[in-house]
Amino acid sequence: MKALVKHKAEPGLWLMDVPEPETGPGDVLIRVLRTGICGTDLHIRSWDNWARGAVRTPLVLGHEFVGEVAGVGADVTDIAVGDLVSGEGHLVCGKCRNCLAGRRHLCRATVGLGVGRDGAFAEYVALPASNVWVHRAKVDLDVAAIFDPFGNAVHTALSFPLVGEDVLITGAGPIGVMAAAVARHAGARNVVVTDVSEPRLELARKAGATLAVNVARQSIEDAQRTLGLREGFDVGLEMSGNAQAMRGMVDNMTHGGRIAMLGLPAEEFAVDWSRIVTSMITVKGVYGREMFETWYAMTVLLEGGLDLTPVITGSYSYQDFDAAFDEAATARSGKIILDWSTASAA
Structure with missing residues (x-):
């Protein structure tokens, strides 16, 4: 599959063919439709001091996305093939005091999608079912792609x-x-x-x-x-x-x-x-989103008429990622979207 990869420990990104992600019995395989470019992705592209300390190459980056479920593991019962989904990009341990108390956003062992493990700037991404948010209400694809940063705002x-x-x-x-x-x-x-x-x-x-x-x-x-x-x-x-x-x-x-x-x-x-x-x-x-109380609030706000479209100022094919990243790096743009819907698995 095609993926946007931090292939070398130097400035830049590479569009490459990589294997599809492997999934286990509790995982969901998602065909990516849209992704949003985050400041974190810009840091990784420029390979600044933070990125050099936080990222190991090679890495598929990206954590803001919307996609369609392509497959589910044997233990997944409440998510179906064809569901439209976004993903919570903080993967937690599930065993620490805060996780066991339902305060998963406070997990000290959090791993970031597209930072600590391969992310969503690809044709497919895999996530534990517990990190998948199913869009039960109608939502614009570009807006659904930025649920992660929208959650930070909420x-x-x-x-x-x-x-x-x-x-x-x-x-x-x-x-x-x-x-x-x-x-x-x-x-x-x-x-x-x-x-x-x-x-x-x-x-x-x-x-x-x-x-x-x-x-x-x-x-x-x-x-x-x-x-x-x-x-x-x-x-x-x-x-x-x-x-x-x-x-x-x-x-x-x-x-x-x-x-x-x-x-x-x-x-x-x-x-x-x-x-x-x-x-x-x-x-x-404040860091990230409360899982999943913030996600409920986001959905309710959109159902109540909140309009996020003014914040989306550009959309590019994934193949034009360099131009998209250049625009996202300016002090003029809002959210920039990469469209992966035309990608086809090799």
Whole structure:
């Protein structure tokens, strides 16, 4: 089968013929239809410091996908050939304290699809049945392909109650834009999104942001004055991993404010902990999705009319992966989709 492979420990990706994945009695074989390009995939392609430490070559990358079930193992009873599915990309041990307590997203032995094991940028991908999400409701294929990052946005945005709250989102990347749409849909009063990329701020406006602020030109304090806020933001969603953005968020929270932090910093940085203490601010780290509560919430949000199409800004054949990755690496794009539906197994 065709697959997009990190074949060598150097910058680049290779479209290659590789064997179909093997499956066991509890596994599901999925014919991939669409995949989404993630920042993780960009790191692996560029072979930066993180990728060099996290990935062993050769590796089929990719963890955002939708596909059709092509086969199921003998022990799989609730998934059928022909089902439309996406996959939870965090594979957990099932034996640790958190897994046994139903908190699988907190498993310390998590292995990432397309990072620690072969992933979904291929004609076929195999997953344990416990990691497969069947789309029971009608869903657009491109949207279904990005359920993984959509889940990151939902998990972060719904970390705290949002009804009637004023929400600050730092970072207008695809997940930040999706979080803005979720926050408005969930009943936030105002949603302010900050970034320095005008194209991405425009995506945030299309997704329903009350204000999209270019912090190279306007301050968060200016945004507060525009909205008539007197005490600061109630909820912060930090999506950038940027030190200045996190500091600005802390400076603009109300007393008792709550921050959910998904953005992953490239290195350690200082924040004003005395302000966090004296303003009684809660900071919660968020990673991945709750399995599978977040997935239920995603489906319900879409059934309720949440529109994610503005965040999808490009679609390419898998054969044109270089152009797709180049676009995804810009500060202008939203989610970029690779179409694998025309691939045929050799």
